[in-house]
Amino acid sequence: MAVKxxxxxxxxxxQAMYDVVVADARSPRDGKFIEKIGRYNPNTDPAFIELDEEKAFDWVMKGAQPTDTVRAMLSYRGLMLKKHLQIGVNKGAITQEEADKKFDAxxxxxxxxxxxxxEKIAKDTDSKAKARLEAEAKVKEARAEALKKKAEDAVAAEAPAAEAEGEEAVAEATEETPAAAATEAPKAEATEAPAEEAKKEESASEEEKKED
Known part of the structure; x- marks a missing residue:
């Protein structure tokens, strides 16, 4: 039976996660398996790998063939190197102590x-967060400056309008004053003229009386 x-x-x-399993090569991907030996989550950085290394190494030594992805995971955890060293020990090329020393190093x-x-990922994350906060602060400052400028422009626009209204009021007042004077002057003359004529008539009547 071919085992993979x-x-x-x-x-x-x-949000896929995976179990690392030992299964018959003829079984479907998510079908029956012989044994579960670990978990794999590629959604994190670095990817999360949990393996029962003793069982995984035992199956590899028995001839179980890992898929390409699982082989990369085993290499990442050093199990393929450990297999290579153990084969060297079995053949007598190196001693077990030398193999263990190389693997530990x-x-x-x-x-x-x-x-x-x-550490690099954590540092990059902190620097990105800091840069994002600084960018947000600059945006807030720019918005505050724009609002301040807008308010100043509104005040500057209202000031000439108020001055123009004041000038119009003064002009209207000055126009009304001569008109009022012009309307009052004839009235005064009209009232004064009959009084003078009455005095003249009285003096003329007195002179006639004297002549008589």
Whole structure:
């Protein structure tokens, strides 16, 4: 029976997660499996990989063939290197101690690289968040400046209008004053003229009396 180590899909739409399973090569992708040996979530950065390394290594040594994706995962965790070293030990090319020493050195270097990548991702995330906050602050300042300028322009536009209204009021007042004077002057003359004529008539009547 041909045995494969492959992924079995689960999870929501567009949020796929996978189980790492050992299954008969003739079984459908999400069908029956022999054993579940891990989980894989590609939606995180770096991707989340959880493996029972002892079981995975045991199946690899028994001849189970991983798919391309699972092989990359096993290589990422160092299990393919461990298999290579163990084959060398079985053939007598190196001792078990030398193989373990090489694998531990590789694992330490790999862990340091993974940690450096995680720190870089965290740093990039912080810098992006800071840049986004700064951009938002600049946008707010620009909006506040635009509103302030708009208010100043409105005040500047209202001032000439108010001055024009004041000038129109003064002009109307000055136009009304001569008209009122012109209407009052004839009245005064009209009242004064009959009084003078009455005085003249009285003086004429007195002179006639004297002559008589």
């Amino acid at each position: 180590i492959r992924l079995a899909r689960r999870g929501r739409k567009k 590789w694992l330490a270097e790999k862990d340091s690289k993974i940690q450096a990548k995680r």
